[in-house]
Amino acid sequence: MSQTLMHSRFSSGFLHHQPEKGFLTLQTQRRHAKTLKGEKEFPSRVVSCHKNVDSSKNFSSSCEKSKTQEKILAQTLGATSDGEAIVQPNNDFEVTWQNTLRRKWDAFSIFSRPYSAICTIIGISSVSLLPLTSVADFSPAYFVGLLQALIPFLCANIYTSAINQLVDVDIDKINKPYLPLVSGEFSMGEGRAIVSALTFTCFAMAIMSHSVPLFVGVLVYFLIGTAYSVEHPLLRWKTKPAMAAFSMAGLMGLTIQPTVFYHIQNVLGKPMVFSRSVAFATMFFSIFAACLGAIKDIPDVEGDREFGNLTFSVRYGQEKVFSFCLNVLLLAYGSAVVVGASSSSLLCKTVSVIGHTVLASLLVLRAKSTNPKDPESTQSFYMFLFKLLYAEYVLIHFMR
Structure with missing residues (x-):
């Protein structure tokens, strides 16, 4: 045997x-x-x-x-x-409670998709700085407000990844067999328990914050993440390309940027004003996230086609989708250069123009070495895009 x-x-x-x-x-x-x-x-x-x-x-x-x-x-x-x-x-990998705990933690790390969670942490931390106008704003109230935003949005982010894996177990057997629910590291019961705990923590923290902007942002994030994955005639947006793009834009751009910005303004007792920098961040990250969503589906064509998920890549082909997303991203960087060049501050103008030009150049160089038909190559490119996102969260502070 x-x-x-x-x-x-x-x-x-x-x-x-x-x-x-x-x-x-x-x-x-x-x-x-x-x-x-x-x-x-x-x-x-x-x-x-x-x-x-x-x-x-x-x-x-x-x-x-x-x-x-x-x-x-x-x-x-x-x-x-x-x-x-x-x-x-290896002899040192016996079944002990320490190794079991380590394996469960490793499985949870994969389950939560740390690159996405890190992006959420960096994004919220960066946007929370936009309302600050002086060193005096770094008060205990600010740091409490930052934690009030970080915890529920991070839980909502992991919830979105987790609920997607719960629903897509059969598809992931083809596309992502390393995920914990497919590999057996987590049972379906454990997956459901994690999702339930994340949901409770997410809304409990949002309610306890007594912040209307934050609660609305978390609620919208949660609803979009749920609609993206769950089976329902009007939902399961990931199988509808246009709605899938909207979902990614909503999760990474339309919710976090404005709601965290308004939340921190509310915490600090500042008037609620929609600034130039947060307006740029909302638009840029929404466009970037929509492209991320399309590129994410490129390596999954085999499983999506078998289960009838008519993603952009299934409909139009991997190379066409990759090329289109690349052009849209370059257009977004070009727009960022124009917006940065219009700044009245020489420092902001210089940093934003040079910074976005460099990021666009790196994007082109990486794209040239990427094969859209190779899942590993495309996945590597997808992860590279998150690094560009991390860098963008620095540059948005110069879009003034």
Whole structure:
């Protein structure tokens, strides 16, 4: 009797367990299962391995370590003439409560999509600074207001990722087999419990803040995130390309920017004025997020087509969608240069024009090395766009 075990998401093969030999790496379709070491069952992940594995070397030195820092749980025992490697689990990965807790935390990290959560934290922290006019505004009230915004929006962000994974388990078996609900790291019950806890925390914190702008922002964010994923004749917006783009724009642009800005103004007792910088941030991030949503779907064409999700990439092709999104992003950066150049401040004018020109140049260079038909290449480009977003949250302070 044998068992199979999926490797990390960046590899093209999987591990095959044979009691008389151990584990064999096979170049075939992606699958996932738990493995056994003696009488004990444990989930394992290994790093990417596209080349032949040298049996004389440790598994970690024979394969390229993935960017997600997957845990190295195996060592090489031998290799076959076909380039298959026989490996065994590391001895230090026994089933203990410490390792179980570590695995659950690793699973939650993937479940919450940390790059998106980090973007939310950076975004809220940056926008919260826009209403400040002097050093005196860095008061205890400001920091309390910042936490009041950070916690519910962060919970709402993770909720949006979690509810999407709960609904899309079958699709993710094809597109993203490394996700915790598909891999078995989390059960469906655990997933639902996390979603329920996030929902409660999200609204409890928003209500306790006694801030109308913040509560409205969190409520709209929550509703859009729910409408994006859940099955309902009028919802499931992710299967409707135009509504999917609107959802991403609403989540990352139309809600966080103005509501956090107004919330901090309210906390500091300032008059509620919609400034030039927050107006630019709302428009820029909405356009950027809509493009992010379309690019996010490019690597998922196989699963989306099989389940009838007519995304832009399924309808018009990966290359056309990639090219269109790139042009829209460049147009957004061009507009940012024009807006920055119109500033009355020489410092703001210089930083905004040079900064956006540099970011646009980096975008073009990265796009030239991206293959839209290669899921790994497109996913890497998608993650690169988040780095541009992080940089933009610095530049918005010079759009005055």
